[in-house]
Amino acid sequence: SFGIVEQVGEGVSDWQVGDYVVATVRRPDGCPNCLLAESDMCLWGTYTERGIKGRHGYLTEYYVDKPDFLIHVPKEMADLAVLLEPTSVAEKGITQAFKIQERLYWQPQNAIVTGAGTLGLLATFLLRARGLNVYTMARTAMPYLNGELAEVSGARYVNSKEKSLTQLAAEIGNVDFIFEATGASSLIFEAMAIIGNDGVLCLAGLSSSSNTLQVPADAINMELVLGNKLIFGTVNANRRYFEAGLKDLATIEQQWPGLLARLFTNRIQRLDNFAAA
Numbered sequence: 001s002f003g004i005v006e007q008v009g010e011g012v013s014d015w016q017v018g019d020y021v022v023a024t025v026r027r028p029d030g031c032p033n034c035l036l037a038e039s040d041m042c043l044w045g046t047y048t049e050r051g052i053k054g055r056h057g058y059l060t061e062y063y064v065d066k067p068d069f070l071i072h073v074p075k076e077m078a079d080l081a082v083l084l085e086p087t088s089v090a091e092k093g094i095t096q097a098f099k100i101q102e103r104l105y106w107q108p109q110n111a112i113v114t115g116a117g118t119l120g121l122l123a124t125f126l127l128r129a130r131g132l133n134v135y136t137m138a139r140t141a142m143p144y145l146n147g148e149l150a151e152v153s154g155a156r157y158v159n160s161k162e163k164s165l166t167q168l169a170a171e172i173g174n175v176d177f178i179f180e181a182t183g184a185s186s187l188i189f190e191a192m193a194i195i196g197n198d199g200v201l202c203l204a205g206l207s208s209s210s211n212t213l214q215v216p217a218d219a220i221n222m223e224l225v226l227g228n229k230l231i232f233g234t235v236n237a238n239r240r241y242f243e244a245g246l247k248d249l250a251t252i253e254q255q256w257p258g259l260l261a262r263l264f265t266n267r268i269q270r271l272d273n274f275a276a277a
């Protein structure tokens with residue numbers, strides 16, 4: 001939803017015409033979480049979302065929104081700011097994992113990211129920026145642009161058709177963190193079985209079908225209990241994660257100049273030519 005402010009309403013003080021802006025996606029209902037500006041944690045589930053649930057999205061030349069839902073973008077970040085929304089989703093999952101892990105002394109070394117689409121890659125970069133050893137796994141064999149981009153950041157790309165999650169885990173030692181961005185339930189249950197002691201599995205991928213699956217439920221439960229392991233789900237992001245994401249995008253750009261720009265394979269100017277997208 002990256003754009004430029006064309007007009008400012010009466011009583012709005014911190015925005016000017018010409019400012020660069022990214023708008024958030026979710027709009028609150030009246031639940032306690034939404035009232036406290038964390039609509040991403042909505043209790044009632046009656047929120048709306050621009051372009052997803054009950055509201056028009058941003059495939060339009062102009063839109064109107066309230067300052068509460070708008071994020072200032074410095075002009076140096078304008079070319080990359082369209083990445084901010086997916087970054088905010090990865091940012092939330094990773095930030096919350098670290099926050100929850102304040103329950104113990106936790107110095108994560110090894111992370112696996114399942115999925116190498118935009119969300120998986122951004123999660124890879126965020127974890128690399130935090131200094132973890134990252135293994136990014138997806139189904140496509142190299143040469144594969146997204147695999148190469150993961151490796152530019154110092155992650156290792158793993159083709160899941162050549163090596164399973166279980167095999168990978170056996171090679172790398174304690175798996176401290178898994179960011180799951182595929183929604184593939186067979187992979188998710190395999191991930192549950194291989195998280196290391198004190199480890200975290202962050203589920204950020206939606207499953208689209210109604211698959212059933214046979215799993216070693218007793219073994220999974222026993223390992224989760226004996227290893228103090230954590231599994232949690234995360235979706236969407238409130239403005240705190242957009243603001244943190246903007247800083248982290250700048251960090252990534254500084255650390256690996258030009259890497260983020262390589263995520264754009266086909267830039268379309270304005271909407272006149274939108275079919276080409």
Ligand SMILES: [Zn+2]
Pocket residue numbers: 028029030031032033034035039041042043044045046047
């Ligand atoms: Zn709510």
